[in-house]
Amino acid sequence: xxLDLRSLGATERFFAEMTPSAGxxxxxxxxxxxPLDLLSLPSKIARLQQxxxxxxxxxxxxxxxxxxxxxxxxxxxxxxxxxxxxxQFTTTVEHEMATQSQLAFSVNAPLWRLSLISSGRExxxxxxxxxxxxxxxxxxVTLLDTIICALNNSPALAVLSQPxxxxxxxxxxxxxxxxxxxxxxxAPRQSSEAxxxxxxxxxxxxxxxxxxxxxxxxxxxxxxxxxAACREHQLTLNALLYGALAQCLYRAxxxxxxxxxxxxxxxxxxxxxxxxxxxxxxxxxxxxxxLLRHAPQTSLxxxxxxxxxxxxxxxxxxxxxxxxxxxxxxxxxxxxxPGASHDxxxxxxxxxxxxxxxxxxxxxxxxxxxxxxMTASQHFVGATYWLGAACxxxxxxxxxxxxxxxxxxxxxxxFKRDLKQVLLSALDREAxxxxxx
Numbered sequence: 001x002x003l004d005l006r007s008l009g010a011t012e013r014f015f016a017e018m019t020p021s022a023g024x025x026x027x028x029x030x031x032x033x034x035p036l037d038l039l040s041l042p043s044k045i046a047r048l049q050q051x052x053x054x055x056x057x058x059x060x061x062x063x064x065x066x067x068x069x070x071x072x073x074x075x076x077x078x079x080x081x082x083x084x085x086x087x088q089f090t091t092t093v094e095h096e097m098a099t100q101s102q103l104a105f106s107v108n109a110p111l112w113r114l115s116l117i118s119s120g121r122e123x124x125x126x127x128x129x130x131x132x133x134x135x136x137x138x139x140x141v142t143l144l145d146t147i148i149c150a151l152n153n154s155p156a157l158a159v160l161s162q163p164x165x166x167x168x169x170x171x172x173x174x175x176x177x178x179x180x181x182x183x184x185x186x187a188p189r190q191s192s193e194a195x196x197x198x199x200x201x202x203x204x205x206x207x208x209x210x211x212x213x214x215x216x217x218x219x220x221x222x223x224x225x226x227x228a229a230c231r232e233h234q235l236t237l238n239a240l241l242y243g244a245l246a247q248c249l250y251r252a253x254x255x256x257x258x259x260x261x262x263x264x265x266x267x268x269x270x271x272x273x274x275x276x277x278x279x280x281x282x283x284x285x286x287x288x289x290x291l292l293r294h295a296p297q298t299s300l301x302x303x304x305x306x307x308x309x310x311x312x313x314x315x316x317x318x319x320x321x322x323x324x325x326x327x328x329x330x331x332x333x334x335x336x337x338p339g340a341s342h343d344x345x346x347x348x349x350x351x352x353x354x355x356x357x358x359x360x361x362x363x364x365x366x367x368x369x370x371x372x373x374m375t376a377s378q379h380f381v382g383a384t385y386w387l388g389a390a391c392x393x394x395x396x397x398x399x400x401x402x403x404x405x406x407x408x409x410x411x412x413x414x415f416k417r418d419l420k421q422v423l424l425s426a427l428d429r430e431a432x433x434x435x436x437x
Contacts, residue, residue, distance in 0.1 A: 005053075005057065005068065005069045005070060005071065005166065006068070006069060006166065006168070006169065007066055007067065007068045007069075007169075008059065008067040008068065008069065008133060008169065009169030009170055009171040009172070009324075009326055010171065010325070010326040010328075010329035010330070011169075011170055011171075011283065011323060011324060011329070012067070012133045012169060012170075012283060013067045014329070015131070015132040015133045015283070016059050016067045016133050017067075018380060018381070019059065019104060019105055019107060019131070020104055021104065021379075021380040022101070022102050022103055022104035022105070022377055022379075022380070023377055023379070023380030023381055023382075024131060024132035024133070024376070024377065025100065025101050025102075025103070025104075025105070025129055025130070025131065025132070025376070025377040026129070026130050026131070026132050026135055026136070026137065026140050026374070026375075026376050026377075027097055027100045027101045027127060027128070027129045027374070027375050027376075027377070028127070028128045028129075028130075028137070028140040028141060028144050028372070028373070028374045029093065029097050029125060029126070029127050029372070029373040029374070029399075030125065030126045030127075030128075030144055030148070030369045030371070030372055031124075031125055031369065031370045031371040031372075032123075032124040032125065032126055032148070032367055032368065032369060032370065033122055033123065033124075033367075033368060033370050034122060034365070034366045034367035034368055035121060035122065035366055035367060036116075036118065036121075036124050036151060036367055037151075038081060038083075038116075038118065041079055041081070041116065041151065042076060042078070042079055044150045044151055045076065045077070045079055045114060045147070045150070046076035047150070048146065048147060048150050049076060049077060050163060051163055051164065052163055052164050052279070052281065053163045053164060053165050053166050054134050054135075054164070054166060054281050054282075055077070055110060055112055056071060056072060056110065056163070057069045057070065057071060057072055057110070057111065057134070057166065058070055058071075058072035058105075058106070058107055058108040058109045058110060058111060059107055059108075059111065059131075059133060060107050060108050061107075069133075069166060070108060072108055072109050072110045072111075077110050077112065077113065077114065079114045079115070079116055080096075080113070080114070080115040080116070081115075081116045081118070082096070082115070082116070082117045082118070083118050083119070084117060084118075084119055085119065086119045086120060086123070088119075089117065089119040089123065089125070092117050093117050093125040093127075094213060094215075096115050096117060096125075096127055097127055097213055097373075097375070098210070098211050098212065098213050100113065100115065100127055100129040101129075101211040101213075101375060101376075101377045101378075101379070101401075102210055102211060102377065102379060103129070105131050111130060111131035111133065111134050112128070112129065112130045112131070112134070113128075113129040114126070114127070114128055114129075114147070115127040115129075124367075126144065126147070126148070128140060128143065128144045128147070130143070132283060132376065133283060134166075134281070134282065134283065135281060135282065135283055136265070136282070136283045136284055136285040137265070137285070137353055137355050137374050137376075137388070138267065138269075138280075138284075138285075138355060139280065139281045139282055139283070139284070140374065141355060141358055141372065141374070141390070142280055142281065143281060144369075145360045145361055145362050145369070146361075148360075148362040148365070148367060148368070148369065149361055149362050149365070151367055152362060152365040152366060152367050154361075154362075154365060164276055164278070164279035165279075166282075167274055167275065167279065167281065167282040168275070170268065170282075170283070170284060170324035170325075171324060171325055171326040173268075173271075173272040173274075173284075173324075174268070174271065174272060174321060174324045174325055177271050177272065177321060178318075179318045179319075179321040179322050179325065179328075180317075180318065180319075181322060181327070181328050181331055183317045183318060183319035183322065184319060185286070185287055185288050185289070185314070185319040185320050185322055185323050186287070186288070186289045187261045187289040187290055187291040188261065188291065189261060189347060189348065190257075190260070190261050190346075190348060190349060194257050194259075194349075195346050195348075195349060195384065197253040197254055197255055197256070197257050197349075198249070198252055198253055198349050198384045198385070198407070199346065199384060199406040199407065200405065200406055200407070200408060200411075201406070203405040203406065203408065209379040209380070209403045209404065209405070209406065210379050210403070210404055211375070211377060211378055211379050211401050211402075211403065211404075212401070212402050212403075212404045212407070212409065212412050213375060213399060213400065213401055214399070214400040214401075214412060214413070214416040215371075215373055215397070215398070215399060215400075216397075216398040216399075216400065216416060216419060216420050217371060217395060217396070217397050217398070218395060218396040218397075218420075218423070218424075219395065220393070220394040220395050222396075222424070222427065223391065223394055223395055223396040224394065225427045226240070226396065226423065226426055226427060229426050229427060230304075230426075233301055233304070233305075235301070235304050235305065235308050236308065237354075237391075237396075238307075238311065238352070238354050238356075239304040239305070239307040239308040239311065240300075240304045240423070240426060241352055241354060241387065241389055241398075241423075242262060242264075242290070242292070242303070242304065242307035242311070242352055243292075243300050243301065243302075243303035243304030243305075243306070243307050244300060244303075244304075244419060244422045244423050244426075245262060245350045245352055245385070245387055245419070246260055246262065246292045246294055246303045246306075246307070246350070247294070247298075247300055247303055247422050248385070248415055248418045248419050248422060249294075249349050249350050249385060250294040250298075251418055252385075252411065252414070252415055252418075253349075256296075257294075257349070258293055258294055258295060259291060259292070259293050259294075260291070260292050260293075260294065260348075260349050260350060261289050261290070261291055261348045261349070262289060262290055262291075262292060262307075262348060262349070262350045262351065262352065263287070263288070263289045263347065263348050263350070263351035263352070263383055264287075264288050264289065264290065264311070264314075264351065264352050264353070264354075265285040265286065265287060265288070265353050265354075266285070266286045266287075266288055266314070266315060266320040267284065267285060267286075268284045268285065268286045268320075268321065268324055269284050271321070284324075286320030286321060286323050286324055287320060287323040288311075288314040288319065288320045288323075289348060290307060290310035290311055290314060291310065292306050292307060292310065293306065300422060300425065300426060301426075346381075346382065346383065346384050346403075346406075347381065347382065347383060348383050348384070349383065349384045349385060350383055350384065350385045350386075350387070351382065351383035351385075351386045351387065352387050352389065353374070353376065353386070353387070353388045353389070354388075354389040354390075355374065355388075355389065355390040356390070356391065357391040358372060358390050358391060358392045360392065363393070369392060369393070370393060370395075371392065371393075371395065371397050372390045372392040372397050373388065373390075373397055373398075373399040374388040374390060374399055375388050375399045375401045376388075376401075378401045378402070378403045379403050382401075382403065384402065384403070384406075384407065385400065385402055385407070385415060386400070386401040386402070387399070387400055387401075387419075388401070398419070400412070400415065400416050400419065402415070
């Protein structure tokens with residue numbers, strides 16, 4: 001069988017160039033409940049790997065310095081399995097997820113890994129690590145859900161005579177979608193001096209940075225109340241999360257910053273049809289950023305309203321579509337330092353990657369997801385405070401990722417506490433704006 005491997009689009013190339021640094025790893029963690037047969041795990045994963053070319057490819061540069069997808073070793077990717085006592089479960093999971101976010105993929109080798117941590121018959125964690133060239137956050141969750149279906153012995157994918165091929169690049173999929181190249185998808189970047197309001201530049205001098213992760217969860221009742229409060233204010237949960245992120249950034253800044261550029265992603269799937277509906281995997285996220293302004297007495301809901309207006313404007317302009325088009329990236333090369341980062345590799349003080357409400361095929365199966373957390377590596381380049389969000393089983397799950405040592409462990413934990421406190425304040429409709437210290 002001849003596989004239709006292809007060259008990488010501009011967005012994919014941008015991600016591929018960071019492969020040696022592990023700067024474009026996407027790591028998704030699912031807390032699982034239910035029975036799991038560890039002995040049959042390798043064979044089930046191997047079968048799934050044979051169903052998707054996505055799980056068989058690597059990336060390589062040819063003699064013309066063109067990045068291409070190439071067939072890698074198609075032997076089964078081993079699953080790293082750890083069986084630990086219950087008292088070590090949480091720390092082992094956190095350590096493994098952080099490790100996976102730092103561990104680089106090799107070129108010409110598969111661009112995914114799987115780790116399983118198990119404690120007893122009913123408590124497990126599955127960590128899926130993928131290279132950003134072959135997936136975005138939604139694809140990662142869909143693949144993770146497919147894996148769990150396979151572990152439940154339900155049909156993960158139809159039995160195929162040949163594997164599902166790679167999907168086309170965003171540039172190809174968006175070929176007939178018009179966009180105005182004059183529309184810039186990124187708000188003005190923070191200056192180096194402004195970014196240093198959040199970064200301890202005295203500690204971050206060696207360039208040896210690492211991801212430090214924190215998980216924040218809300219009960220289904222709290223999540224429901226949060227959504228009700230958003231509806232009352234005619235805002236989305238996405239806008240509220242941006243507002244909370246901005247308020248916490250204002251608290252953390254020394255000296256205070258009244259303007260903050262926050263990054264984000266917009267799903268492009270609504271703009272095109274994929275060749276195979278049962279093969280939804282790929283990197284189909286557009287990029288954008290918004291500018292929020294915070295004064296000492298600005299309330300959480302006022303910030304959320306700002307975020308809604310700015311995000312709606314980004315969507316209306318169609319500027320995010322440009323980030324999927326090779327010609328726009330080529331034109332952007334003429335802009336002075338279009339891809340350069342500021343001090344400590346930070347593009348912006350904050351970023352929100354919100355997957356929204358997740359519907360899982362495995363939801364009612366014996367082995368099922370209870371919590372879901374997702375991050376992209378931030379140690380090489382990224383945001384000072386990166387936030388991943390997803391609603392699964394009516395429960396809001398947040399992942400905070402900061403790059404140490406520029407952000408100390410103390411500052412990381414304080415930001416995590418502040419973020420939960422600020423979001424819980426949205427549930428109290430009588431509460432005054434939280435005091436900023």
